[in-house]
Amino acid sequence: MTLANRSLVTIDDLSNGEIESVFSLADKMAGALDRQTDVCQGKIMVSLFFEPSTRTRLSFEAAMHRLGGSVISAVDIGATSLAKGESLADMAKIVGSYADIIVIRHPWEGSAKVVADYAGVPVINAGDGGHQHPTQTLCDLYTIQKERQTIRGLKIALLGDLKYGRTIHSLIFALAKFGANILFCPTPGLEVPQNIIKKLVTEYGGEVEIQPAVEGKKRAGVLPMDAVYITPSSPHQLALMPGINFDLELKTGVDALYVTRPQKERFTYDEGQGINSSLVVNKEFLKGKEFKKTLVMHPLPRVDELAYEVDADPRSMYFKQAARGIPIRMALLALLLGSREVAVREEPDFFRSKVNYPIYKGGYEVTCPNPVCVSVQGTETKYLKPEFKIVSLEPLTLRCVYCEHGFEPKYIASADWHEGRLDTKKYHRADSHWARTIKPENLIVFNSKSEAEAQGFKPSRYAGAGHPGGD
Amino acid sequence: MTLANRSLVTIDDLSNGEIESVFSLADKMAGALDRQTDVCQGKIMVSLFFEPSTRTRLSFEAAMHRLGGSVISAVDIGATSLAKGESLADMAKIVGSYADIIVIRHPWEGSAKVVADYAGVPVINAGDGGHQHPTQTLCDLYTIQKERQTIRGLKIALLGDLKYGRTIHSLIFALAKFGANILFCPTPGLEVPQNIIKKLVTEYGGEVEIQPAVEGKKRAGVLPMDAVYITPSSPHQLALMPGINFDLELKTGVDALYVTRPQKERFTYDEGQGINSSLVVNKEFLKGKEFKKTLVMHPLPRVDELAYEVDADPRSMYFKQAARGIPIRMALLALLLGSREVAVREEPDFFRSKVNYPIYKGGYEVTCPNPVCVSVQGTETKYLKPEFKIVSLEPLTLRCVYCEHGFEPKYIASADWHEGRLDTKKYHRADSHWARTIKPENLIVFNSKSEAEAQGFKPSRYAGAGHPGGD
């Protein structure tokens, strides 16, 4: 099977079988890193880095060179073309006519999807804002797989900034997809976003237990867990004993401890003032029984959350994670460029149900409320139309197809009103029963009453000012 | 014939025959872009970009890699060596000893010529301030040639910023050289500079008709033309009917419409305030009969002057223009590096008369009045001597050999005065008959009376204070 001409924008773009195939090609290449220079000869990769990055870019470029390919790169390009007002679509089409594959990092969430939509060549997302960073996730999974031979049924603790880390977001869904259990151990104030929890339950079929109280979180040697995700493959009784799961989970040991640094560059002002984690993973911390065989992981760079004294510990995996980025990216580049083909296990993903959500294509200027979403940027609105998945009716929830941000609009109407019969041109509260009765293809949403009324809609009896959800 | 060791600083550095040879090699290479990796193996190209640029640099670098060559690049180097006070000549000599060919972009006009003079290896100008950008012009011409099989006799409309666009300036002379007619359609306030019009008439032998009045320019669907250049090859009767040429030209259809963005980064403050073009080339605009078969071109990046809805129109050529930059630059690199040779039609250029203007080498500190000319920069005056072509005697007009900026000095004198006979050491107004009587090799020019008198010259009767041209 060929992966040629495919793009990797989110980790979901690859099935479990395909990811395993990347791993098995990486295994082969890792055995002879310097003897692969015939694989991509004559091919050109372009690195487009709109945000500073050294490690990720150098890793991709080293991988392409190890394959015998060429690299052209544009680093920190915020100041150049964008200053001239160029759109991502134009940039994508043009560099897509120069090179055979594009690797892009960009601060706008959803930007990699836009580039993939327009480039005409395969695109790899090397980080789009706080959204995803799927190749980091591949390195993480590959490391777990290599060290534990499987991912299914393992218990992985995520520690630190679970709110802003894009590597964390990609990793959560990947772990769920492969049937791992997740212990959420956030720095207080940097908990995992609600829409990720929801997606886990809806699309991956597992259960999430929330820690009822905060007390006790800071007991020495105890993980500051606030939630547990248990896949359908795990013993169900755990989920039936709310409140004690947390201790149970720890007693049987943690398979991997994934530490992250606070993504201070994405903090709001208030967060910048208030959040201060003093938890340091050091020798002392790792003395706990539950960490006896734990893989200590970190996407790097680290700041103070992971002590240098751990480096010499055989449980430390973070430099191996980084080094494995080379064979993983080599395998991925070779496959997407069509320079190598691999056998792919064809069976469907077990732990992930592909939901075909109805699509809301907007109209009346409903836009994604995420200010760093690619779809709301001045240069991009000239050609991009907002588009949302209707992921839930109660409450009515839309998810932007670009940045995957979810939101709940307040008012709705039906496009199915009759010209001339203005009494049918009415709007309703989104939390009224109308959300379920209007057909998706007729749905119109508004963020405020004034927006609805500006379009000529009148309030129905389900849009009353005194009701919850009022303007 | 070999083009090895030649440089491309202005589009005039290549004869028509040589340009056609570049095109025919580009044709061959375009058929197998990924099978040319043996052409420049072992050769090194250096990109020196003193101004931000993504597209042009990536295009050159991709081309070099497609040829199997290597690339070293220095991007946005304003902050490094120049900060240490290094001159272009030193930089040129040094990198010329590292690499086999230099591609340079620099904000100073004439900088590419200086680099070519000192490097010892071939140099390609990738844009020197507002002066020239000859490889963009090659892509433009190549696109017209591919789509229309010829350039001679075509009618090309140039739309937008005709004042600051360096791509426009290179293109105008190239079109004239190949016998095309040009319709000038500037954004008001951004008309093509006078010295370009003059050069067209003097050196390319055609005629320029200026639109007498501005009225009517903004009729819907009508190009805002203010001048027409008609080559000697076009039916002469057109030129005999002043005033109606403009309509006639349009009735028979426009072969190509070359749209440009306002080069706001080069605007003066007043221009920044006042100029505001609302003309947008969109589906509606292109409905006019005269555009039925028009190639819609743009050097990109675009801002708002060209609507995205045109992208899907078969007349849109701008992404093809960009893509054709690869085979064009491959052919050019291979030829200048001597890695390929081609047959070149030997006959002289038909539409361009090579004028051997006398040279004025200055003295008495006459310098180019263009503040972004390379010859007046502090680091360069240590070794560069100003040098000018005397392109006209009435009025006396000098053209800088570096930036090609033309200017009319106010006062002149003859170096042929006799020591001891101070009555012959006199200066005159440049617009007096003396301009024609002083031999070019004796000519001395001054920009002011005080400058002349500081050098010991006294006013002649043709330098009176009350006369026009006074200090």
Add this chain to the structure above:
Amino acid sequence: MTLANRSLVTIDDLSNGEIESVFSLADKMAGALDRQTDVCQGKIMVSLFFEPSTRTRLSFEAAMHRLGGSVISAVDIGATSLAKGESLADMAKIVGSYADIIVIRHPWEGSAKVVADYAGVPVINAGDGGHQHPTQTLCDLYTIQKERQTIRGLKIALLGDLKYGRTIHSLIFALAKFGANILFCPTPGLEVPQNIIKKLVTEYGGEVEIQPAVEGKKRAGVLPMDAVYITPSSPHQLALMPGINFDLELKTGVDALYVTRPQKERFTYDEGQGINSSLVVNKEFLKGKEFKKTLVMHPLPRVDELAYEVDADPRSMYFKQAARGIPIRMALLALLLGSREVAVREEPDFFRSKVNYPIYKGGYEVTCPNPVCVSVQGTETKYLKPEFKIVSLEPLTLRCVYCEHGFEPKYIASADWHEGRLDTKKYHRADSHWARTIKPENLIVFNSKSEAEAQGFKPSRYAGAGHPGGD
């Protein structure tokens, strides 16, 4: 013999025999620069430039490409990873797992040593602050060797900024190591640092004569010499005639004149105000008899200290120096990567005695007083322990193993005091006889009395407040 897996951090990392072997391989490669593309095929060099540089980086990258290798580079990375708080050790380990060899330029002195200690692959120092720039020195030596066939016994004048030029510091020791005599001709205020003079005498065995008076320095055509270094190989009588050496040295002619620009970017504020050299090496200056056969050298870039009119003079060597950077760096890369092996003359260095100084590993927070030393930077103190060579006992002098900065601590104590017997826990002045009696392995140093007392030490009778060296 193989140089594979060796690093080049300071010029002393290579013996004279090894340097000569680099030269002889460079000779071979220089004869066919463009036919070496099989030497390093499949190898990757990474350029890590934390300070702007164009020339040095391009020279390394061109050399690697000429060898058929690949290059990945991170330029001006101050703003990226370091902003995220990453340490040099982490960066070194990670990129060391991507590439086969690292070339680093960094503003912190000693940074290249840290990278070499952690990378796991060979590291080449391309300039670490004001410390060293050993490959520039190799180019300098190679040029002298090529033009004069030997370095031993030559007379080399160093002119300009001898205080901040890292190329100067590397060069001084290299010249001494090969038995050359050095004439120090500093711009007043930019004299060579004392610790370099001391090291010359102690470790290279020669003699340094200091010019007694400043008068006469500015006689036209006379070098502004203030010190002469005479190697053990030179006629001893010179050293016996203090005061007239300076004139004698000049009368017999100078073999090379090494001119440097003022390193203004490293000046203190006061230096920036006061230092102003008006000495320009131009045709007039070089008319002196002593310069008849002098090689005029400069590491470039130049500012105003070396006139362009000298460029055409056959004595000018500076563009040759730059061009020779290619074969020298090719040879060095090929050797350190193990792609080539060479015969190395095994005899020990004649002019340099490798002194095995005792090591002081600190304790009680004694840190290097050099504010740009790598060992005192916030990101590095998390894992680096200060370490010093005890290079002298009278006065007690420590030399940082990272930046090689020397300093004289004020107070000392012995770690050999007996628990419970506090009368032995005393500190002394470093200039008392105790400095010689405390065994190096027991030595403790303090920079102030309060520091000593904070650690529980009491003053001995050799720590009196009135004595010299008091707090």
